[in-house]
Amino acid sequence: MGLQRPVEPFHRPYAGPEPPAPARRPRRLLVLLVAAVAFAVAAVAVFLIAPGRGDGGTDRASVTPRGSAPAAPMQRGRVVKALPAPCGTVSAATVDKAVPNASKRQNANSTLTTCTYSSTGSAFRWLRVEAHLYAPGDTxxxxxxxEGFYDAQWAQAHDAPLVRTITLERATGIGDEAYRWFKADEGQPTVVGQVTARIRNSVFTVSYSERAPSAGKRDARERACLATATAAAREVLAALNHF
Known part of the structure; x- marks a missing residue:
């Protein structure tokens, strides 16, 4: 037998694990940092844009300075939007009772209407209705x-020229606020019962005039004049509530 060739030891080639690419981990970290910063910026932006609530639960987005334009829509649902026809607020029955066989004269625009019913038999007997509107589209x-106009009317009644005030007092149950005024015309032999009232953004005045009574009948005529003006004022109020 021939000589056997000695078995040479088998050396397995060794290849250790490859080290990670030097740039791989820093790049992943950089990506994570960028994503975190972007998320934080977006969260801050959403917080600043979204309406928050201030102290006392007030919505910051709804706070506007008093008297600024956005205030009008908040009042629009509870205001008088237009005035009725100038001679369409008092019923014919009320007019006939106050001024029988009356002739009428009227004027109107979008913010002021007047209607005067005059007696054909007496120059001193008449019924007048005047209405003022502060429209949401104008202010x-x-x-x-x-309210400011009503307050000015109330103040002027205390120092009115050419009239003598007999009674002047605030009234309840007619609109948001009202007063009743019984006065005598210094230049004419007439007395006037007047009711001025405000309903939201409208102010109206109803005046009823007749010949001045004798001294002994003044109290009775005062009550009657003011009752006539008040009855007409309630009908004007009802008409405005439909507008």
């Missing part, structure tokens, strides 16, 4: 403007 504060 951002229609109710406040009407």
């Amino acid at each position: 951002a504060t229609p109710v406040q403007d009407a």
Whole structure:
């Protein structure tokens, strides 16, 4: 037998694990950092844009300075939007009772209407209705403007020229606020019972005039004049509530 060739030891080639690419881990970290910063920026932007609530639960987005234009839509649902026809607020029965066989004269625009019923038999007997409107389309504060006009009328009644005030007092149950005024005309032998009232953004006045009574009948005529003006004022109020 021939000599056997010695078995040479088998050396397995060794290849250790490849080290990670030097740039791989820093790049992944950079991506994560960028994503985190972007998320934080987006969260801050959403917080700043979304309406929050301030102290006392007030919605910051709804807070506007008083008297600014956005105030009008908030009042629009509870204001008088238009005036009725100038001679269409008092019923024919009420007019006939106050001024029988009356002739009428009227004027109107979008913010002021007047209607005067005059007796054909007496120059001193008449019924007059006047209505003022502060329209939401003309002012951002229609109710406040009407309040100011009503207050001015009330103040002027205390120092009216050419009339002698017999009684002047506030009244309840007619609109948001009202007063009743019984006065005598210094230049004419007439007395006038007047009711002025405000309903939201509208102010109206009803005046009823007749010949001045004798001194002994003045109290009775005062009550009658003011009752006539009040009855007509309630009908005007009902008409405005439909507008």
